[in-house]
Amino acid sequence: MKVTLAMKPGPRSFIPIEAESIVPKNFLAGTDLAVWRGNRELRLDEVFSVSVEGDADRPEDVEVVLSGDDTFRLKRVGEYMDGGKITVLGDIGMHCGNFMSGGTIEIHGNADGWLGREMTGGTILCRGDVADYCASGYRGGRKGMKGGSVEVFGRAGDFLAESIAGGTVTVHGDAGDMAGAEMHGGTLIVHGDCRRPAANMKTGSCYVYGTAQGMLPTFAKNGTVQHEGRTLIHFTGDIANRGKGNLFVKGYKYLD
Amino acid sequence: MNELLIKNACVIDPLRGINAETMDIAIRDGRIVEEVSGAAEVIDAHGALTLPGGIDSHTHICGTKVNFGRYMSPEDMRAGRTPRRGPLHATSGYSVPTTYGNSYRYSVMGYTTLLEGAMAPLEARHTHEEFTYTPLQDTMANVLFDGNWGVMEAIRDGDIKRVAAIIAWTLRAVKGFGVKLTNPGGTEAWQWGKNVSCIRDPVPYFEVTPAEIIRSVVEANELLHLPHSVHLHCNNLGTPGNYTCTLGSLGLIPDLNRKRQTLYATHVQFHAYGGSGWRDFCSKSEPIARFVNMRPQIVMDMGQVMFGKTTTMTADGPMEFNLYRLHHDKWSNHDVELETGSGIIPVIYRRKNLVNSIMWAIGLELALLTKSPWQCLLTTDNPNGAPFVRYPEIIALLMSKRYRDAEFATVHPDTAARVPLPAIERELDWYEIAVMTRAGQAKALGIQDLGKGHLGPGAEADIAIYPLRIDEVDPSTDYRKVIEAFGRTEYTIKRGRVVARRGECLVDGSNATFWVRPKVSDAYDMGKDPDFIEKFDRYYTVRMRNYPVQEEYLNRNRCIETEAAI
Numbered sequence: 056m057k058v059t060l061a062m063k064p065g066p067r068s069f070i071p072i073e074a075e076s077i078v079p080k081n082f083l084a085g086t087d088l089a090v091w092r093g094n095r096e097l098r099l100d101e102v103f104s105v106s107v108e109g110d111a112d113r114p115e116d117v118e119v120v121l122s123g124d125d126t127f128r129l130k131r132v133g134e135y136m137d138g139g140k141i142t143v144l145g146d147i148g149m150h151c152g153n154f155m156s157g158g159t160i161e162i163h164g165n166a167d168g169w170l171g172r173e174m175t176g177g178t179i180l181c182r183g184d185v186a187d188y189c190a191s192g193y194r195g196g197r198k199g200m201k202g203g204s205v206e207v208f209g210r211a212g213d214f215l216a217e218s219i220a221g222g223t224v225t226v227h228g229d230a231g232d233m234a235g236a237e238m239h240g241g242t243l244i245v246h247g248d249c250r251r252p253a254a255n256m257k258t259g260s261c262y263v264y265g266t267a268q269g270m271l272p273t274f275a276k277n278g279t280v281q282h283e284g285r286t287l288i289h290f291t292g293d294i295a296n297r298g299k300g301n302l303f304v305k306g307y308k309y310l311d
Numbered sequence: 312m313n314e315l316l317i318k319n320a321c322v323i324d325p326l327r328g329i330n331a332e333t334m335d336i337a338i339r340d341g342r343i344v345e346e347v348s349g350a351a352e353v354i355d356a357h358g359a360l361t362l363p364g365g366i367d368s369h370t371h372i373c374g375t376k377v378n379f380g381r382y383m384s385p386e387d388m389r390a391g392r393t394p395r396r397g398p399l400h401a402t403s404g405y406s407v408p409t410t411y412g413n414s415y416r417y418s419v420m421g422y423t424t425l426l427e428g429a430m431a432p433l434e435a436r437h438t439h440e441e442f443t444y445t446p447l448q449d450t451m452a453n454v455l456f457d458g459n460w461g462v463m464e465a466i467r468d469g470d471i472k473r474v475a476a477i478i479a480w481t482l483r484a485v486k487g488f489g490v491k492l493t494n495p496g497g498t499e500a501w502q503w504g505k506n507v508s509c510i511r512d513p514v515p516y517f518e519v520t521p522a523e524i525i526r527s528v529v530e531a532n533e534l535l536h537l538p539h540s541v542h543l544h545c546n547n548l549g550t551p552g553n554y555t556c557t558l559g560s561l562g563l564i565p566d567l568n569r570k571r572q573t574l575y576a577t578h579v580q581f582h583a584y585g586g587s588g589w590r591d592f593c594s595k596s597e598p599i600a601r602f603v604n605m606r607p608q609i610v611m612d613m614g615q616v617m618f619g620k621t622t623t624m625t626a627d628g629p630m631e632f633n634l635y636r637l638h639h640d641k642w643s644n645h646d647v648e649l650e651t652g653s654g655i656i657p658v659i660y661r662r663k664n665l666v667n668s669i670m671w672a673i674g675l676e677l678a679l680l681t682k683s684p685w686q687c688l689l690t691t692d693n694p695n696g697a698p699f700v701r702y703p704e705i706i707a708l709l710m711s712k713r714y715r716d717a718e719f720a721t722v723h724p725d726t727a728a729r730v731p732l733p734a735i736e737r738e739l740d741w742y743e744i745a746v747m748t749r750a751g752q753a754k755a756l757g758i759q760d761l762g763k764g765h766l767g768p769g770a771e772a773d774i775a776i777y778p779l780r781i782d783e784v785d786p787s788t789d790y791r792k793v794i795e796a797f798g799r800t801e802y803t804i805k806r807g808r809v810v811a812r813r814g815e816c817l818v819d820g821s822n823a824t825f826w827v828r829p830k831v832s833d834a835y836d837m838g839k840d841p842d843f844i845e846k847f848d849r850y851y852t853v854r855m856r857n858y859p860v861q862e863e864y865l866n867r868n869r870c871i872e873t874e875a876a877i
Contacts, residue, residue, distance in 0.1 A: 195385035197640075297639075 062123025079139025314351035364423030364773030373441035421775025446820035454487030458499030538757030578614025600680035615674030617697030
């Protein structure tokens with residue numbers, strides 16, 4: 056089953072739309088769903104032109120396609136998703152794929168903050184850039200992403216994979232400050248540069264194929280290793296947190 | 312004139328010696344009276360258990376450190392959210408809820424009076440502001456004097472009257488109710504990066520010992536004729552083998568007051584540990600309870616631990632640092648100049664953990680081994696042992712051996728060898744529970760004469776009607792019904808008005824804050840004492856005239872004037 060949700064051009068407004076109902080399994084029972092704009096509850100067809108092709112009886116067979124110029128206003132798309140596919144032909148707002156446990160989300164544009172926060176399984180692909188706190192935990196939480204994978208082809212903002220406890224995050228561009236902070240499990244791979252990677256890490260692996268700027272002094276250097284055709288410098292730490300994590304960097308620069 | 316008549320109430324009112332008598336209660340304008348006119352509104356209790364409104368004599372619900380617990384735990388704020396409806400505000404939080412959250416949840420359980428266990432004098436305004444937004448309970452606050460420089464200097468000079476004078480001035484300035492000592496001397500030592508190991512260790516610079524602080528402040532408290540006794544959180548909280556220190560502290564206390572205890576020892580569960588380290592950690596509830604049984608001048612509260620998530624917060628800064636080193640999670644530390652300090656960390660008490668299991672058992676043992684329920688009151692030191700919403704479970708554990716055994720089967724298997732709990736057969740009855748949750752508190756806080764904790768004519772009409780008939784429910788087997796009933800009143804009545812009904816709060820409420828103003832002679836008025844004024848202006852970062860809490864910070868309030876002997 057393919058559900059196409061083409062966002063209607065609305066009045067120029069930046070009020071976000073809380074769209075946690077846009078999850079593949081919800082469309083098995085039809086398209087009679089609601090979203091919230093500010094304090095107003097709206098029917099799905101007030102915001103989108105909805106069209107459905109074919110039918111399905113399990114979430115795995117449902118694909119939801121979101122299109123339109125304003126998709127960046129949609130928040131919490133795919134929250135608690137457990138199967139199926141969501142394709143976003145544009146940008147997506149905050150909290151996309153919160154707590155997801157299965158299925159695939161593909162974003163052709165950029166994603167706002169908290170993409171895939173506290174997810175436990177499934178796959179997220181983002182063809183553009185992601186903002187801060189991608190695949191991280193939430194305020195005060197101890198565990199971020201616990202499983203699944205997130206792949207970002209553009210750049211990532213600050214606090215990428217903060218508190219990650221499992222799963223894999225790959226960023227093909229650069230990442231911002233504090234990538235992999237409070238990491239205690241899982242794998243983070245940054246193909247470009249980043250700042251202060253893996254601060255306070257406990258366990259897990261963090262790879263930086265570019266340069267780690269502002270490298271923290273609380274990691275012990277353990278020589279070099281060969282990894283997928285690259286020569287990387289191996290650190291363990293974060294000693295400040297009695298950590299035994301592995302941090303591999305191509306190059307690094309301590310703070311002056 | 313506002314009249315209310317409660318018919319067919321099965322009343323337990325320990326302060327008047329009433330045990331399960333079916334009677335009517337007449338209320339006029341917020342007070343209990345002999346009779347009301349025929350025009351009164353009538354509530355038929357149908358024989359349900361009716362008690363005076365609950366009183367919590369040691370809880371942390373308002374003030375700077377509670378608020379710090381809130382903002383360092385956004386994850387806790389995401390739990391327990393309720394939306395705004397009718398006169399009710401939205402609430403959130405589980406172990407450190409918003410003030411409205413505390414107030415509504417206490418009210419649903421039938422509580423109408425709360426004592427904030429520790430208020431730093433310098434930060435009293437914050438506590439009073441939060442009291443204003445705790446609308447369904449009357450409130451009062453214990454004021455911290457454990458590391459007060461003026462008090463310690465006066466103790467060093469052996470001048471008890473000056474100690475009393477400083478306490479009197481401070482209580483009046485900050486609109487406090489009682490005198491609290493938290494790890495006396497230890498928090499001052501913590502400002503030097505140290506702690507005191509027990510009551511004979513001198514505090515750096517001041518060279519006074521915790522024993523001297525406790526003795527002097529107890530004597531000063533009686534000189535001022537305060538309604539409540541000194542409220543003591545002993546030294547060495549939470550360390551294995553600390554029961555000897557606790558016994559030493561309790562042994563310092565003479566019997567000085569005929570009406571009430573001379574010392575209120577709080578959350579004694581945390582101070583009743585044996586062993587020389589965490590490996591041989593065990594319960595020493597028996598010697599503590601035996602000691603208290605022989606000394607009517609001491610009242611304690613349980614400080615029961617219940618399994619689950621919570622937040623610990625106390626003015627005992629060094630202890631929280633030690634806990635932080637054990638848990639290695641978040642930690643907040645706070646220094647209050649010239650007075651005290653505080654620390655906060657979140658914890659999870661687990662059944663699988665031997666130490667936590669023993670702690671759980673010790674609280675229950677203290678309550679069961681203390682012969683008189685007037686001497687061991689029910690608390691969790693909310694939220695340190697558990698959030699107060701767990702009180703109904705504790706009541707059921709105390710009333711049912713079978714429930715205790717069922718719970719005991721789920722804790723760490725080695726617990727049985729370290730605690731006496733499995734051998735204790737005692738099951739508390741309804742009367743004893745009523746003492747431990749309201750009458751005992753009213754007596755210990757010295758507020759029964761103000762119309763708290765009983766249902767006699769003239770008392771404040773604070774009443775809790777629980778959906779339970781004590782002739783039909785056997786608490787030792789139907790403990791689930793006990794938990795349910797104590798968790799949700801049929802009616803909670805505050806000052807003659809129904810404020811909660813079957814788990815729903817009905818009104819916005821308006822509370823009153825109780826505070827104490829001891830009347831001292833001019834010679835002992837610290838506001839005119841040149842030495843006190845000079846020290847104040849030299850060391851505090853605030854001017855003395857800006858220090859007192861203005862009346863505007865108090866909502867409704869009731870000032871208790873005492874005639875001090877100085």
